[in-house]
Amino acid sequence: MIALALLIAAVAVAAGFWVLNTASKTQTYKRIPGPTGVPFLGNILQLGKQMHIQFCKWSKQYGDIYEVKLGTQRAVVISNPKWVKEIFSTDTAFSGRSRIQCFEMYPDTPFALGIVSSEGEFWETHRRFLLRQLRDFGFGKSYMEQLVLEEVQEVIERFRKTKGKSVSDLKSVFVLAVINSLWTILTSKRFQHDDPKLNTLVENLHKVLFDLVETGGMIMFIPWIGRILPEWSGYNKLRKVVEDNRSFLEEAVKEHKDAFQEHNLRDFIDVYLNEMNKTVDTTSPFYGETAEQHLVAALGDMFGAGTDTTSTTLTWGILYIIKFPGVQSKFQQEIDLVTANSRNVSVNDRSSMPYTSALIEEILRYSSIVPGGVQHRATEDKVFKGYLIQKDTWIFPNLYHIHYNPEIWGDPEAFRPERFLSEDGKVFKKNENLMPFQTGRRQCVGESLARDTVFLFLTNIFRTFTIHFDSNAPKPPVDPMGLILSPQPFSVVMNERS
Ligand code: HEM
Numbered sequence: 001m002i003a004l005a006l007l008i009a010a011v012a013v014a015a016g017f018w019v020l021n022t023a024s025k026t027q028t029y030k031r032i033p034g035p036t037g038v039p040f041l042g043n044i045l046q047l048g049k050q051m052h053i054q055f056c057k058w059s060k061q062y063g064d065i066y067e068v069k070l071g072t073q074r075a076v077v078i079s080n081p082k083w084v085k086e087i088f089s090t091d092t093a094f095s096g097r098s099r100i101q102c103f104e105m106y107p108d109t110p111f112a113l114g115i116v117s118s119e120g121e122f123w124e125t126h127r128r129f130l131l132r133q134l135r136d137f138g139f140g141k142s143y144m145e146q147l148v149l150e151e152v153q154e155v156i157e158r159f160r161k162t163k164g165k166s167v168s169d170l171k172s173v174f175v176l177a178v179i180n181s182l183w184t185i186l187t188s189k190r191f192q193h194d195d196p197k198l199n200t201l202v203e204n205l206h207k208v209l210f211d212l213v214e215t216g217g218m219i220m221f222i223p224w225i226g227r228i229l230p231e232w233s234g235y236n237k238l239r240k241v242v243e244d245n246r247s248f249l250e251e252a253v254k255e256h257k258d259a260f261q262e263h264n265l266r267d268f269i270d271v272y273l274n275e276m277n278k279t280v281d282t283t284s285p286f287y288g289e290t291a292e293q294h295l296v297a298a299l300g301d302m303f304g305a306g307t308d309t310t311s312t313t314l315t316w317g318i319l320y321i322i323k324f325p326g327v328q329s330k331f332q333q334e335i336d337l338v339t340a341n342s343r344n345v346s347v348n349d350r351s352s353m354p355y356t357s358a359l360i361e362e363i364l365r366y367s368s369i370v371p372g373g374v375q376h377r378a379t380e381d382k383v384f385k386g387y388l389i390q391k392d393t394w395i396f397p398n399l400y401h402i403h404y405n406p407e408i409w410g411d412p413e414a415f416r417p418e419r420f421l422s423e424d425g426k427v428f429k430k431n432e433n434l435m436p437f438q439t440g441r442r443q444c445v446g447e448s449l450a451r452d453t454v455f456l457f458l459t460n461i462f463r464t465f466t467i468h469f470d471s472n473a474p475k476p477p478v479d480p481m482g483l484i485l486s487p488q489p490f491s492v493v494m495n496e497r498s
Contacts, residue, residue: 029388032076034058034067042069044221052371052400052485059401065387071222073098075375075394076387081408081433084397087384088376088440094384094395095119095441096377102219102226102238105246105297109290114297115445116305119379125285126294131445133271134185145347147184148453151177152344152460154193159465159494166470168491170318174311175202178453182306185449186299187252188267201248204241205307245303249296269295306446309369310453312486316367317458319476319487321359322467324415330355332497335463345459347452353459354428358420360454364436366415369485371400373438397438408433465494 035058037043047054047070058066059079067076078084087094096119101107104117112118115127155177159167176193179202184190191198219226219233226235256269265271272295279286285294321327334356338349350357375394382389389395404412409419420429437444444450461467469475469492476490 029383030386032065032067032387033062035062037069040072041222042071042073044069044071044218050479052368055372055396055398056401056404059398065385070220070394071218073221073394074390074392075396076389077372077396077398079398079401079405081402081435083385084402084435085432085439087395088397088438088442091382091384092441093380093382094376094378094389096379097123097442098375098377098392098394100220100223102223102235103242105242105249105300106293109293113290113294114301116301116374117297118294119377122285122294126298127442127445129272129275130268130298133268134445134449144181144185144449145452145456147181148456149344149346149460150190151181152457155457156461156464158193159461160496162494164493164495166473166491166493168470168473168489170492171311171315171486171489172202174314174457175206175307177457178310178314179205179303179307181453182302182449186268186302187256188270197248201245201303202307204245204248205303245300246296249299252299253292253296269299302446305444306450308484310446310450312369312484313363313367313450313454314457315487316369317360317363317454318461318467318492319490320363320366320415321458321462322469322492327359327415327417328462328466331359331458331462332466335459339463341463345456345463347455349459350455354421354426355417356455356459357428358417360451360458361420361431361434362415362417363454365403365409365412365434367480367485368400368403368436370436370438371485373397373399374442376442397435399435399438402433402435405433464496466497467492467494469493 035043035046038045055077058068059077064080064083065076065078067074069075078087097112097117099112099117104112104114106113111120111122113122115123115130118126155173158173176198179198180191180193183198219235219238225233226238230236253269253273256267256273260270260273262274262277265274275286276288276291276295279291281287285291321331334353335345338352339345345353373396375396378389378391378393378395381391402408406412418425420431421427422429437447437450469490473491477488479488480486481488
């Protein structure tokens with residue numbers, strides 16, 4: 001009896017503290033508005049298959065910042081571009097990332113490895129190292145350009161062989177080419193496009209994203225569902241794909257370790273292994289087994305984050321250029337002007353191609369393939385614009401809403417590259433409200449590679465071919481599909497330009 005009384009008293013005291021604590025947290029700060037959810041599922045059922053559309057509707061209703069519950073996970077969505085820049089640039093407290101272990105290559109480590117999911121000093125050290133090495137090994141250099149151009153050439157040869165017949169799966173052609181240029185930078189090896197190893201890697205990547213959409217992203221937001229209903233939730237299938245990819249990448253690292261020569265560092269893996277070999281400090285992020293696992297996870301991140309995104313952007317690019325009247329001919333005129341139709345377009349030409357630069361910006365805006373950005377995690381309670389953002393809250397930048405906001409763009413539904421040009425059409429003008437690679441401390445590390453790749457592919461393909469929809473095939477439906485917003489399949493005919 002006494003025990004029961006004590007227990008009731010303890011619960012009452014704890015409840016009192018909770019009420020006081022919550023009240024003190026909410027009293028002095030502005031309340032973050034947002035839709036009401038249901039227990040356990042929060043607002044998940046309201047999201048539908050196209051989460052970004054609901055995010056836009058809510059931003060019209062609730063304004064610059066609102067709160068939603070994804071399962072039991074609290075999230076804030078920010079729709080004001082200036083606030084997005086500010087929150088992701090100024091305070092390290094908003095640069096965290098929450099663990100979604102079902103995607104991790106090593107889910108049982110005490111903290112997340114790789115670049116995309118890691119945080120704190122470990123993430124900062126490895127991100128800095130990766131950026132430096134990628135710069136030294138290629139990004140923004142002629143070596144990288146040469147690698148990408150080899151892939152462009154292979155794609156052009158493939159298209160040439162179609163001899164004016166219908167081509168329907170552009171995306172898979174681009175995926176192989178993009179993955180191959182990344183693979184060469186990271187591992188100094190190149191695959192043939194029909195290599196079974198390369199095709200398995202590509203299929204696995206595709207499956208991971210597809211399975212996630214099939215389950216409505218449920219295991220991301222309610223992780224315990226994966227543990228208790230592993231088949232139904234798609235958890236088992238997802239884990240198999242992640243583990244197959246891990247074995248593939250571990251094998252590449254092992255091959256590098258076996259052939260390692262300190263005086264001949266061939267690629268990113270060699271440089272990383274060299275850094276590990278030099279490290280004796282057991283607390284260093286480059287020390288021991290954890291560092292090697294990190295290397296595998298970081299390679300996986302770059303393929304995961306770089307392949308589908310870049311190839312989807314290229315596919316949207318082809319679709320928009322042939323769909324919207326006048327775009328293809330203006331694009332080709334500018335290409336012909338700089339190359340005199342006698343050589344490949346090179347990244348050095350970009351500064352004299354304002355229409356092309358504007359066209360690529362408009363492709364990135366109009367497609368907005370990562371519509372809700374990639375969420376960050378608040379690593380501590382922190383006040384932003386008078387609102388308390390509690391520790392562990394996810395922060396989403398509402399990129400799709402920003403890219404389609406009529407107050408910013410005037411006529412966002414129109415595909416109009418000219419919005420990024422001066423009045424006379426001669427000067428390219430950046431618009432700081434366009435942020436397809438997000439912004440701030442975690443901004444995409446592959447941005448310059450992605451931009452160069454899209455530029456080199458589109459310019460050299462349209463230098464070689466005039467492309468039309470296949471008039472015998474149905475017109476492509478307009479709605480995008482997938483977690484990375486992708487075009488639905490469409491068929492084209494490519495005619496070689498004389
Ligand atoms: C059109 C192509 C691409 C788009 C639209 C894109 C978009 C993004 C976005 C929105 C983020 C989230 C940034 C944040 O959390 O603040 C991101 C992160 C990242 N991207 Fe990309 N990306 C593209 C291409 C690439 C490529 C080619 C690579 C490979 C080198 C890559 C590697 C990464 C990595 C490793 C991160 C995580 C950065 C971090 O957490 O510190 N991305 N990307």
